[in-house]
Amino acid sequence: MTTPSTTTPPDPLNTLTLDQLRTRTSVKWREYAPDVLPLWVAEMDVVPAPGVVDAVSRALRDGDTGYDHGYRYAEAWASYAADRWGWDVDPSLTMTVADVMTGVVQAVSVLTEPGDVVVVSPPVYPPFYQFVPGSGRRVLDAPLTSEGRLDLDDGGALDRAFAVARAGGRAAAYLLANPHNPTGVAHTREELERLVALADRHGVRVVSDEIHAPLSGRPGVDDVPPFTSVLQVPGGDRALALVSPSKAWNLAGLRAALLVAGPGAAADLARVPGHVLDGVNHVGVIAQTAALETGRGWLDDVLTGLDTNRALLAELLADRLPQVRYRRAHATYLAWLDCRDLGLGDDPSRAFLDRGRVALNPGPTFGAGGAGHVRLNLATSTAILTEAVARMASVV
Structure with a gap:
């Protein structure tokens, strides 16, 4: 009889360290100073799915460009x-x-x-x-x-x-x-x-x-x-x-x-x-x-990690920033945070960036209903997410 595997599925969101992520040259990691935690633009802190790496590498190797x-x-x-x-x-x-x-x-x-x-x-x-x-x-x-x-x-x-x-x-x-x-x-x-x-x-x-x-x-x-x-x-x-x-x-x-x-x-x-x-x-x-x-299993692991992060964010906010209203959704890797009770004005992202060193998307750029809100990108490690909320809490 085959013994069931007890191996934990890989978690793409918790593979890379902050130091490794800071070597990236994309806009997420180059728009702000190195001491800022970037949880803004729609990039995930993951290593690509292996099948994608293989396909692109093969195309470049074979000149299929x-x-x-x-x-x-x-x-x-x-x-x-x-x-x-x-x-x-x-x-x-x-x-x-x-x-x-x-x-x-x-x-x-x-x-x-x-x-x-x-x-x-x-x-x-x-x-x-x-x-x-x-x-x-x-x-x-x-x-x-x-x-x-x-x-x-x-x-x-x-x-x-x-x-x-x-x-x-x-x-x-x-x-x-x-x-x-x-x-x-x-x-x-x-x-x-x-x-x-x-x-x-x-x-x-x-x-x-x-x-x-x-x-x-x-x-x-x-x-x-x-x-x-x-x-x-x-x-x-x-x-x-x-x-x-x-x-x-x-x-x-x-x-x-x-x-x-x-x-x-x-x-x-x-x-x-x-x-x-x-x-x-x-x-x-x-x-x-x-x-x-080829990447369906990899994505399933990402979705599992996002579920974990949504629950973690709700817990962190309840503990550290109970004035922030967060309605947990079940799609995207985005969190829409109502920060109007914090007294940080129409664009709370400014205070979170200047005083907390966390980069979030400013709510007013999303049009009507965006004042007093921020958008947070959940597609990161639990360690970075925990540190980010701690920094946000330090602002208030």
């Missing part, structure tokens, strides 16, 4: 999505793009005209406020509820914003973050069904940024609702979604994304100009594909 071609990336995503979420993705209804925000701009550009409105739900990913105006469109806010959910009621924020966006018969789009950044909320299937129905009633097209999807609960493992793509719900066939493994496998420096169309949006996808493909990083595609094909 030319222009990208083919559907292997899309096929890998389709396989992953089917296994993980029961999501049936047709690779022929995808287009490889340089990154998610490049794909967002292309999607918005084929669905609307310059001067049209794109609705967003703040507090939300700050680049939404940069890339959308950069494409010649106007941003209109439909804020989240006080519970951090989409406001889907009749006469609610989304209903009102959609009506304004469509005034005069102009085209309009809604840019969704699913799961939501910075709150970490994975919108439920019922919420997405209501969203699609509301958007359809107003004639608003939905574009969904789903880059954090792999960083959500695992069906049959975690006691949370599984991720649902907007393309999976009834009526979502006219939506467009942007997906990528780059956040979940920490591949921002080797980024590549997929623009995925529902069957009802196939004609819109066909109108995306072909020159978009010229910006695709072939080695990035190789890395993303390898992550999907």
Whole structure:
């Protein structure tokens, strides 16, 4: 009889020491002075999945560094999505793009005209406020509820914003973050069904940024609702979604994304100009594909570590900073902290940086509802997270 293994699974989040991390040259570790603990930008403190290292090393060794071609990336995503979420993705209804925000701009550009409105739900990913105006469109806010959910009621924020966006018969789009950044909320299937129905009633097209999807609960493992793509719900066939493994496998420096169309949006996808493909990083595609094909076990270990860190953060805050309100979510590696009771003003991140030497994302950059908040990146070691909260507590 085989004896069950008692070996503890590797924890990618607790592999590297602080000294090792400080040798990195990426923005997370070079933006601030060496005495600052950086828990801000969306980089994880991990060593890449072995299969990704092997695939990229092989590409460089073999000189496979030319222009990208083919559907292997899309096929890998389709396989992953089917296994993980029961999501049936047709690779022929995808287009490889340089990154998610490049794909967002292309999607918005084929669905609307310059001067049209794109609705967003703040507090939300700050680049939404940069890339959308950069494409010649106007941003209109439909804020989240006080519970951090989409406001889907009749006469609610989304209903009102959609009506304004469509005034005069102009085209309009809604840019969704699913799961939501910075709150970490994975919108439920019922919420997405209501969203699609509301958007359809107003004639608003939905574009969904789903880059954090792999960083959500695992069906049959975690006691949370599984991720649902907007393309999976009834009526979502006219939506467009942007997906990528780059956040979940920490591949921002080797980024590549997929623009995925529902069957009802196939004609819109066909109108995306072909020159978009010229910006695709072939080695990035190789890395993303390898992550999907070989890195599922590695990601499961990361997700386990993130669960540990969410619980640890809640305990640390309750003990050291009980005035800070933290609503534990089950997606992304982000924590949205309500620091308004600390008396540190609209941007508490300044005090935490200047006096605590911890770098966090300032809440006001996420739009309405961000004042008095900070975003904290949980994807680090338990030791660094513990030290960071201790430093934050020393400020108050």
